[in-house]
Amino acid sequence: MISERVKSNLKQTFAESLLPKLGLVLLVSIVFMALFAPVLATHDPTRTGHYDEQGAPYPPLGHEYTAEIVQDGEIVEVPVEPTSEHILGTNNVGQDVYSRFLYGARISLLVGFLGTGIALLIGVPIGLIAGYYGGRVDDGLMRIADTMLAFPALVLALALLGVFGQSSIHVPDPLVIAGLADGMPESVPVPGTVIIVVALVTWVWFARVARGEALAIRNEEYVKAAKSFGTKDRTILRKHVLPNSLTPIIVLATIQVAAIILLEASLAYLGFSGTTLSWGYEIERGQGILRSRSWVSMVPGIGIVLTVISVNLLGDWLRDALDPNIEGEGR
Amino acid sequence: MSLESTTQPLVRIDGLQKYFWENDSILDRLFGNDPVPVRAVDGVSLDIHQGETLGLVGESGCGKSTMGETLLRLQEPTDGRVEFDGQNVYELSGDELTAFRHDAQVVFQDPFSSLDPRMTIGETVRQPLDVHDIGSETERDERVADLLERVGLSADQLDRYPHEFSGGQRQRIGIARALALEPEFMVLDEPTSALDVSVQAQVLNLLDDLQDEFDLTYLLISHDLSVVRHVCDRVAVMYLGEIVEVRPVDELFTEPKHPYTKALLESVPRASTDERKRDRETLTGDVPSPRDPPSGCRFRTRCPMVIPPEDMDIEQETYRELMHLRERVENRDLSLASVGDEGQFETDNGGVPDADVPAFVAALKARLLETELPPRHDAIVEEALAELADENWEAAAERLRTAYESVCERDNPSLGDGAHSVACHLHGVASERPSEPDSWT
Numbered sequence: 001m002i003s004e005r006v007k008s009n010l011k012q013t014f015a016e017s018l019l020p021k022l023g024l025v026l027l028v029s030i031v032f033m034a035l036f037a038p039v040l041a042t043h044d045p046t047r048t049g050h051y052d053e054q055g056a057p058y059p060p061l062g063h064e065y066t067a068e069i070v071q072d073g074e075i076v077e078v079p080v081e082p083t084s085e086h087i088l089g090t091n092n093v094g095q096d097v098y099s100r101f102l103y104g105a106r107i108s109l110l111v112g113f114l115g116t117g118i119a120l121l122i123g124v125p126i127g128l129i130a131g132y133y134g135g136r137v138d139d140g141l142m143r144i145a146d147t148m149l150a151f152p153a154l155v156l157a158l159a160l161l162g163v164f165g166q167s168s169i170h171v172p173d174p175l176v177i178a179g180l181a182d183g184m185p186e187s188v189p190v191p192g193t194v195i196i197v198v199a200l201v202t203w204v205w206f207a208r209v210a211r212g213e214a215l216a217i218r219n220e221e222y223v224k225a226a227k228s229f230g231t232k233d234r235t236i237l238r239k240h241v242l243p244n245s246l247t248p249i250i251v252l253a254t255i256q257v258a259a260i261i262l263l264e265a266s267l268a269y270l271g272f273s274g275t276t277l278s279w280g281y282e283i284e285r286g287q288g289i290l291r292s293r294s295w296v297s298m299v300p301g302i303g304i305v306l307t308v309i310s311v312n313l314l315g316d317w318l319r320d321a322l323d324p325n326i327e328g329e330g331r
Numbered sequence: 332m333s334l335e336s337t338t339q340p341l342v343r344i345d346g347l348q349k350y351f352w353e354n355d356s357i358l359d360r361l362f363g364n365d366p367v368p369v370r371a372v373d374g375v376s377l378d379i380h381q382g383e384t385l386g387l388v389g390e391s392g393c394g395k396s397t398m399g400e401t402l403l404r405l406q407e408p409t410d411g412r413v414e415f416d417g418q419n420v421y422e423l424s425g426d427e428l429t430a431f432r433h434d435a436q437v438v439f440q441d442p443f444s445s446l447d448p449r450m451t452i453g454e455t456v457r458q459p460l461d462v463h464d465i466g467s468e469t470e471r472d473e474r475v476a477d478l479l480e481r482v483g484l485s486a487d488q489l490d491r492y493p494h495e496f497s498g499g500q501r502q503r504i505g506i507a508r509a510l511a512l513e514p515e516f517m518v519l520d521e522p523t524s525a526l527d528v529s530v531q532a533q534v535l536n537l538l539d540d541l542q543d544e545f546d547l548t549y550l551l552i553s554h555d556l557s558v559v560r561h562v563c564d565r566v567a568v569m570y571l572g573e574i575v576e577v578r579p580v581d582e583l584f585t586e587p588k589h590p591y592t593k594a595l596l597e598s599v600p601r602a603s604t605d606e607r608k609r610d611r612e613t614l615t616g617d618v619p620s621p622r623d624p625p626s627g628c629r630f631r632t633r634c635p636m637v638i639p640p641e642d643m644d645i646e647q648e649t650y651r652e653l654m655h656l657r658e659r660v661e662n663r664d665l666s667l668a669s670v671g672d673e674g675q676f677e678t679d680n681g682g683v684p685d686a687d688v689p690a691f692v693a694a695l696k697a698r699l700l701e702t703e704l705p706p707r708h709d710a711i712v713e714e715a716l717a718e719l720a721d722e723n724w725e726a727a728a729e730r731l732r733t734a735y736e737s738v739c740e741r742d743n744p745s746l747g748d749g750a751h752s753v754a755c756h757l758h759g760v761a762s763e764r765p766s767e768p769d770s771w772t
């Protein structure tokens with residue numbers, strides 16, 4: 001399905017511009033952090049109680065702040081020094097912010113990519129079938145899709161979470177089991193219902209794009225020709241319609257990965273994440289102390305922004321490179 | 332190539348109809364909008380004989396491509412039947428349908444849309460063989476290489492993509508694909524109209540050679556009369572979903588009978604200079620919409636030879652002018668308020684005062700008609716226009732209709748049988764029309 005020409009186009013557009021390189025470097029580093037979080041982390045991200053001797057959370061390295069603590073029944077302001085033990089400081093319950101940042105990347109990427117994957121698997125076939133056959137099938141399916149699109153994704157997701165409840169599956173962490181990362185949590189919480197819910201509110205986008213493509217492609221003369229020598233609809237869908245609608249679907253997928261990461265953060269921020277190891281959850285936790293201990297929200301916030309930007313940069317690159325009207329000299 | 336073989340035709344089209352429906356969605360039903368049929372193909376009967384090339388010509392939008400696709404069952408017909416080798420194509424299923432898909436192929440107009448941009452040309456030409464499961468893998472590859480060479484491409488280009496080829500080369504690839512299954516019958520849907528003139532001839536010659544070599548039968552759909560003249564044995568002329576004339580190609584070009592065919596031929600640019608000087612009666616006016624085709628003969632709104640009622644004793648030119656006037660009255664396509672000088676006629680409350688009627692009629696007539704009418708017709712027209720003074724559109728139209736209704740709008744002329752059919756009241760076997768008027772050449 002990926003031809004030589006596409007490959008050479010991908011290479012060419014990649015070489016010509018700085019942005020895709022930046023996106024790739026960013027995303028690869030984030031994925032790397034997520035994959036090797038247990039090895040890279042300095043502390044168990046769920047362990048609380050990392051305070052300085054006065055009982056105040058540490059600031060990040062190179063940063064000082066004055067904490068208000070209760071001493072002998074009175075509130076006093078004390079200066080707090082950073083420590084190299086906790087390079088990004090600790091949060092209000094004394095968890096290591098750096099380690100939580102690494103583990104948060106896992107959740108964001110998992111939800112983003114798995115959610116998009118499931119949405120693709122639901123939306124693309126439905127859209128292709130609706131567009132290809134048209135008529136009543138199309139009317140019915142697209143009515144459902146339009147209704148769903150009428151609601152903001154967040155509202156719909158909250159409603160669905162209300163129905164499904166929140167639960168996460170605890171998947172054993174192979175790195176920890178292999179003994180490479182002692183003292184880290186032995187399993188990773190995968191927020192199952194959140195993944196399914198974000199997929200359920202996202203598939204309609206894929207269905208609509210796929211339908212639009214199929215609608216145009218079914219009138220192409222190569223499809224008529226295929227019918228004229230008796231190709232089955234299923235084969236036409238697989239061999240002509242799907243490959244030719246892939247470009248906008250892939251581009252949309254990159255946008256949706258970013259959108260889902262944001263949606264997950266919003267859900268977590270509102271307390272509907274199924275796990276506390278989420279960037280959105282962490283932002284919420286830092287919200288009340290934004291003035292005094294801004295790093296608690298800032299670090300995961302930067303994580304979200306960088307991830308979304310990197311995915312979008314790569315999406316732009318794919319969009320430019322996959323356009324079949326660009327004539328590359330691929331052999 | 333026998334034109335009128337006594338054996339049964341390879342393809343027999345009988346009363347084929349294909350309507351598309353507008354306003355047919357769920358919402359339209361909800362709001363009670365009635366579906367409107369677009370009559371793309373409306374009752375076509377034609378025979379195509381083994382080994383011949385039948386041309387199907389007409390202006391764009393006359394339904395010829397729809398007809399090609401419907402007879403190949405790429406679209407389901409609204410009514411009618413198509414027999415291929417004696418079997419009704421629309422009743423085939425299973426193995427019989429597969430056999431039909433094997434024997435009838437199509438070559439399309441647009442060499443850019445007819446090849447999948449994401450398939451190599453080798454894959455493209457191989458597809459039919461894969462679908463029909465013909466031969467082993469290596470045999471298929473060999474066959475594909477043979478086919479490409481047969482249409483004038485080199486076999487080592489197999490792995491290239493369509494965008495690396497020119498329009499003419501792509502059309503050759505499309506032909507190779509259609510040829511892969513060794514069909515008996517091919518629909519060529521404007522196979523050269525997207526190509527450069529220099530390339531057109533090459534492709535047409537290729538098609539010609541292939542016809543001899545593989546004993547093919549062609550239906551060539553085209554709006555280009557020079558192409559048709561070059562390759563066809565017989566020609567069917569289509570207008571607004573109907574066939575108006577079917578004749579052997581030489582006869583059609585030397586002595587066209589149907590006024591539409593004549594007009595089409597006239598509109599072809601000529602090479603010789605003295606012919607160019609001739610007054611050309613080219614097609615005027617728009618093609619009527621296939622949603623609402625004219626009654627009777629569909630060409631009557633543009634026909635330069637519409638037959639006036641018996642003993643009307645009227646010049647064709649005058650008659651046409653009156654027909655246009657009538658059309659405008661029937662469609663209420665006249666602004667009465669602006670007749671005469673500003674405010675001359677008070678039309679708001681119940682029409683023009685009786686005293687003003689003659690002046691009103693005169694003013695209207697002066698605006699609508701260019702020529703002086705013979706007294707008899709002048710009287711009829713004045714009667715009708717007088718009705719308009721009271722804004723009585725119905726009565727005015729009725730008056731004109733009774734006087735001037737033509738046989739052309741009452742009856743749709745039928746095509747008749749045989750190889751020399753013309754659907755026009757001037758030539759009908761049944762209607763005893765005098766020979767065509769000399770006024771029009």
Ligand code: SF4
Nearest residue numbers: 628631634739755756
């Ligand atoms: S039937 Fe009448 S209107 Fe139609 S082509 Fe013949 S003369 Fe013209």
